[in-house]
Amino acid sequence: MTTANQSQQDRVLDFGGFPGRWEITKSTDDTDGEFLEMRFEIETIPEDGPFVHTHPHAEESYEVHSGVLEVYEDGEWMEVSEGEKHVVPPGTPHTFRNKTPVELINVHTPATQHEAFFRRFHRLVTERGVSLPPSGFGDIVLIAMLTVEHEDDIRAVSPPHLVFKALAGLGRVLRYDLPD
Numbered sequence: 338m339t340t341a342n343q344s345q346q347d348r349v350l351d352f353g354g355f356p357g358r359w360e361i362t363k364s365t366d367d368t369d370g371e372f373l374e375m376r377f378e379i380e381t382i383p384e385d386g387p388f389v390h391t392h393p394h395a396e397e398s399y400e401v402h403s404g405v406l407e408v409y410e411d412g413e414w415m416e417v418s419e420g421e422k423h424v425v426p427p428g429t430p431h432t433f434r435n436k437t438p439v440e441l442i443n444v445h446t447p448a449t450q451h452e453a454f455f456r457r458f459h460r461l462v463t464e465r466g467v468s469l470p471p472s473g474f475g476d477i478v479l480i481a482m483l484t485v486e487h488e489d490d491i492r493a494v495s496p497p498h499l500v501f502k503a504l505a506g507l508g509r510v511l512r513y514d515l516p517d
Contacts, residue, residue: 350459352469359455365448373448375455377441386434389495390484395445397431398424404439408432430494454487460516478508482515 348361357379365373389409399406400422407414408423410431417423425431445451461467461483467476481504484491493501 365452372446382434386432400442402440482508
């Protein structure tokens with residue numbers, strides 16, 4: 338359950354632009370790990386979206402409340418419009434993008450450690466200045482390190498996970514560190 342000292346502010350992950358504002362509407366604690374639910378408000382995401390990835394042990398769903406979200410799955414882009422929902426099965430390579438503003442509910446079932454991943458990802462952007470999309474070597478290495486630390490939750494497909502593992506190893510050698 339949500340603790341008394343956990344404010345609504347703790348649930349808002351505002352990236353200050355791309356990829357917009359995310360709000361944890363049902364945390365891992367709220368659902369006893371059954372799922373993580375977040376509300377996304379995203380202005381636009383560039384042509385290719387985040388790297389193509391899988392969630393090995395969780396399904397991910399997108400329920401669009403306004404606008405149009407484009408979801409890449411099985412080598413094709415599809416549109417998910419207002420009032421529609423799309424579910425990505427566990428282990429399925431996917432990503433998303435949008436050309437106009439979109440609001441949606443995003444759910445990972447089961448929650449696994451997705452909330453911790455997203456909170457750490459948010460800190461990389463807001464506290465460490467990692468740019469999105471990543472524009473420098475350090476940004477790429479830190480995102481690879483975070484992804485590899487959460488490989489039971491998210492695995493890169495394109496670029497391949499092996500590349501992320503190599504970059505993460507290089508980051509450790511160079512003494513890069515991640516937020517807790």
